[in-house]
Amino acid sequence: MEQNESKEQNEQKITLIGIYVALLGLVTLAFGIADILVWAGIRPGIQVGILAIAGDDFFRWAWGGFIMICAGLFMLAGSTRVATLQQSAKVVLGGVLVWLIAGTDIFARLCVAIPADVASPAFFNSLSGFLAAFAPPYTPAVLLFPFTLGILYLIWIHDTDDS
Amino acid sequence: MVFSSDARWEMVDAITRQTVTYGTYKHTLGDVLGDLTVKPLTGIPVAFAALYAFWSVFTSFAGTLMTDGFMVKFFDGFWLPWMQSVWPDPASWHYFLFVGNPAADTCFEAFGMLTSGLFVSIGVVLPAVLVFYLMMTLLEDSGYLPRLAVLMDSVLHRIGLHGYAIVPIILGLGCNVPAVTATRILETKKQRFIMMTLLALFIPCGAQLGIMMSVLPDLVGIVMLCLIVGFCIFGFVLNKVIPGENPEILVDVPRYHWPVKEYVAKKLWNRTKGFLKEAVPFVLFGILVVNLLYLGGVIQGLANLLEPVFVTWFGVPKETVGPLIAAFLRKDLAIAQLSTIPMTTYQMVASVVLVTIYFPCVATFVVMLREGWKELIAAIVVLFVVVFIYGGIIHGIGILLGVA
Numbered sequence: 001m002e003q004n005e006s007k008e009q010n011e012q013k014i015t016l017i018g019i020y021v022a023l024l025g026l027v028t029l030a031f032g033i034a035d036i037l038v039w040a041g042i043r044p045g046i047q048v049g050i051l052a053i054a055g056d057d058f059f060r061w062a063w064g065g066f067i068m069i070c071a072g073l074f075m076l077a078g079s080t081r082v083a084t085l086q087q088s089a090k091v092v093l094g095g096v097l098v099w100l101i102a103g104t105d106i107f108a109r110l111c112v113a114i115p116a117d118v119a120s121p122a123f124f125n126s127l128s129g130f131l132a133a134f135a136p137p138y139t140p141a142v143l144l145f146p147f148t149l150g151i152l153y154l155i156w157i158h159d160t161d162d163s
Numbered sequence: 164m165v166f167s168s169d170a171r172w173e174m175v176d177a178i179t180r181q182t183v184t185y186g187t188y189k190h191t192l193g194d195v196l197g198d199l200t201v202k203p204l205t206g207i208p209v210a211f212a213a214l215y216a217f218w219s220v221f222t223s224f225a226g227t228l229m230t231d232g233f234m235v236k237f238f239d240g241f242w243l244p245w246m247q248s249v250w251p252d253p254a255s256w257h258y259f260l261f262v263g264n265p266a267a268d269t270c271f272e273a274f275g276m277l278t279s280g281l282f283v284s285i286g287v288v289l290p291a292v293l294v295f296y297l298m299m300t301l302l303e304d305s306g307y308l309p310r311l312a313v314l315m316d317s318v319l320h321r322i323g324l325h326g327y328a329i330v331p332i333i334l335g336l337g338c339n340v341p342a343v344t345a346t347r348i349l350e351t352k353k354q355r356f357i358m359m360t361l362l363a364l365f366i367p368c369g370a371q372l373g374i375m376m377s378v379l380p381d382l383v384g385i386v387m388l389c390l391i392v393g394f395c396i397f398g399f400v401l402n403k404v405i406p407g408e409n410p411e412i413l414v415d416v417p418r419y420h421w422p423v424k425e426y427v428a429k430k431l432w433n434r435t436k437g438f439l440k441e442a443v444p445f446v447l448f449g450i451l452v453v454n455l456l457y458l459g460g461v462i463q464g465l466a467n468l469l470e471p472v473f474v475t476w477f478g479v480p481k482e483t484v485g486p487l488i489a490a491f492l493r494k495d496l497a498i499a500q501l502s503t504i505p506m507t508t509y510q511m512v513a514s515v516v517l518v519t520i521y522f523p524c525v526a527t528f529v530v531m532l533r534e535g536w537k538e539l540i541a542a543i544v545v546l547f548v549v550v551f552i553y554g555g556i557i558h559g560i561g562i563l564l565g566v567a
Contacts, residue, residue, distance in 0.1 A: 059384070060219075074208075085190060085191075085192060086195055089192055090199070092192065092196060093199055093205060093209065103216070104216050104220060107224075108219065108223040108227070111232070115228065123233060123236060
C-alpha cells in the first residue's frame, strides 16, 4: 500500500519540486545565454544590483556560459516526474554543473584574496582586504548556488530509498 | 591430504554461503549519473564542465595565488636583489652563469642558474605541476577518467587511437615522461607510435603551460588552439599513412566514489617527487648549458646559420634559435627565454608553438628511447617534417591574415 503511494507520487507529472526545478532551470538557462551574449559584445558588461556579468574573457563567459546553458537544459529536462530516478539524475547533473562554475568562481576570488596587493611589501592580505574580496557583485552562478541547494533534497530522497 | 571431487564442491558451497549475498540489484542515483556521463548528449557537456573546472582551478591556484601572489614577489623583490648584491664581480663569467644579467629587474630577465633557474622550477612550474597532479588524481580516483575514455573513444578512433589514449594525453599535459610510459596501455605498435609522436609534438607539459600562463596569459588560448588543430590534422594523417590495426577496446567503468585522501596524497607525493627529481636539475643544468653556449658564441653562430629558415620560412626572429636549443633541455625554460625577446604577437604565438612541437625535451627523449630506438628515430623524422610543414602553414596563415 505504502509502496503504491510512493510509486504514484513518483509518477506524478508535475509536482511542487518539479516546478521549482523548472524555474531554476529557466533562470540558469537565461543566465547562460546572457553570459555568452555579453561576451559576444551584444551588450557591454551587465551589472544589476549584486549581479554582474563582465563578459571580458572567453574562457569564463563563453565556455562557462555554455556550461550554464547545459545545466539549465538538464534541469528543465528533468523537471517533469522529477521524483523518478532517471529524471532526478538529470536535475542533479544540472545542479552539479552550476556548482562547478560557482565553486571555481568562489575559488578564484579566494586565490585573489589571500595574497597582498602587488604594490604592497607584505605577502598576505589584511583581514579587511581579504573580506573585501568577497563583497558583491557576484557572478550568476554564485547567485544561483544557494537556490540549487534545493536539489540536495532529490539526492536525499533517493539515498533514503536506497537504504 | 587429498579431497574428493564431492568434498571440494561442498567446500565451494560452504564458502559461497558465507560470502555471497543474493538479491535483486537496485539501480541507485550514482548508477544513473554514471550512465548519463558516458552518453554523448549529456556526457559531452559534463566533459566540457570537468575541463573548465580543471583549467579554472589550475590557473587560479598556480597562476593567481602561488606564482603572481607569492613567488614573483619573493623572487623579484627579495631573492634577485639579494643575489645581485652578494655575488661578487658582476662583469665576471661566473656572475653571468649563476646570477645572469646584472641590470635585470625580474628573474625572467636575469637568466642565471640561481635566479631564473630557481624561479622557473620552484616559483612557476612546481605549483602548476602540483595542482595539475592533484586534479588528475581526483579525476582518476573518483571514476570519471574511464568515463571520459568511453566518451572520447569514437573521436580518438578517427586518429588511429582508442578511448584510453585520453590517459597519456592528460598525463602529457602534466609531464610527457610518464605519458610516454602510459602509451603501453595501447594495444598495437601503430597506436603506440602515433600516440608517442603526437605527445612529443602537440601536447605541452604542465611546466610549459605554467610558464605560458605566466608570461603570455592572453595568448595561451590561441597557442592551444594551434596545437589542438595540429593534433587532429597530423593524427588523422598518421592514421592514414602508418600501416597497422586499431582494435576496439572493452573498458571497465567503475562506479563513482569519493577519492580516498590517503591514496590521493600518496599519488600526489609520488608524482611531485618524480617531477622534483627529474625536472628541477634539468632546468638548472639547462640554463647553465645555454649560458655556456652564449659565452662560447655558439648560439650566435647557430642563429646566423639558421636565420634564413627562421626568418623566411617560420617568420620569427633569429634570436629564437637560443630558446630552441634550450627547449631540448627544458621547454618551459625556452618559453621563459622567448618572453624576453622583443616580438610581435604573431611571432610570439608562432615561436611558442614551434618550441612546443619542436624536439621533445631530453627527459622525454630518454624515455622514448627506452620504448625502442627504431620508433624514436621514426618519430624524430616525422617530427622534423611536421615542424617544417606546420611552422610554414602557421606563417602562411599569418601572412594571409596580415599579421605576419
